[in-house]
Amino acid sequence: MEWRGTAILLSVRRHGETSAIIDVFTEEKGRHAGVVRGGTSRKVAPILQPGAQLDVAWRARLEDHIGSFTVEPVRSRAAIVMGDRLALAGLNAVTSILCFCLPEREAHGPLYRRTEQLLDLLGQNDVWPLAYLRWEVALLEEMGFGLDLSACAVTGGTEDLAYVSPKTGRAVSRTGAGTWANRLLPLPDVLRGLGDAPDTEVAQALETTGYFLNNHLAADLGNKPLPDARARFVDTFTRTL
């Protein structure tokens, strides 16, 4: 068994004295683990930093074996984020959420491409939080918890949409919400791709997507808590406002 492709490194764990077990995200194979022999060596360890773009070749005797990777660096993202608090928090949020929710060996091509684009924007802090928000919306969609913000779930209208139903993920207009408004989640314009996307709206929208990540996605994965890294990123971002 053998394949080769470009991958985003999600996590690294030490394995024995000299090897490492890595988790990568590839376009065709999805999240895939494997052993890197000599992965803790001085030569290879700098390459194996989460977020790195790698050229990987996987080989195993049988399909269900963990197998081993040989890795070549394509581009490192570690140096860009090391000195940048927001970028570092963002990279941690992306890699830990992907490790948390992606099933192993199941292709998610569109999400992979979005993730690669998002990581390539690291360091551009003026646009990164918005790009991250869009990525979270795409992640929810890919995992089967997509938001339907096209029309009001109550009236069917497309005007004055101001809320999201925490139960269905559908938009609700002010008129449709009525006295239930305080039980609904906010729907800032940025979440529908409208307006100038000010950071305050992005922060508000992250609260809404965070609700669905916590209460729908994480709940569906056995009620495991969402990785702290996301909360740290949101906290770092909101402190810049």
Next chain:
Amino acid sequence: MSSTKDIDALIEMMAKLPGLGPRSARRAVLHLIRKRALLLTPLADVMQIVAATARECMNCGNVGTTDVCDICTSEKRATGELCVVEDVADLWAMERSGVFKGRYHVLGGTLSALDAVGPDELRIPRLMDRVETEGISEVILALNATIDGQTTAHYIADQLDGRVRLTSLAQGVPIGGELDYLDDGTITAAMRARKDL
């Protein structure tokens, strides 16, 4: 009962040490037996003493044979500078260089979302106490140049923001390093941290 049972047990234990496997452990044990008076007996004595006395310093997390280590008790080390490191091995590396004359704080790891290591699993609360009580003026974050290391550094920096001077180690070309052999991340970091000559 096998006449080599105890020796086999020793080989088995030695093979668990880092850098040793069953074959090299066998060679080491054989060497120790051949040099019984010179190596084996003194080693056994020292190991017994260390096993009875080795402990973590209650103040900084360094390993020593007293409750509070020599570095923490030394008045000369009370310079107001506190160097935060990930592991005892890092502390020993810093000490070997002899470049730092202040005190240390060993975190005992780094924050890791995947391994569920949070601030309370590390010695971060104790670090906050020390900054308050030991008259610290500068905290040097000497954490590894890895994603986890720097995430931890930023977390600590957030917690200490405005209370003390915060510095971190430089990142870039190692002494004796050739650019051709460096990874692009290190070159990027070095370019960003370039200085006037």
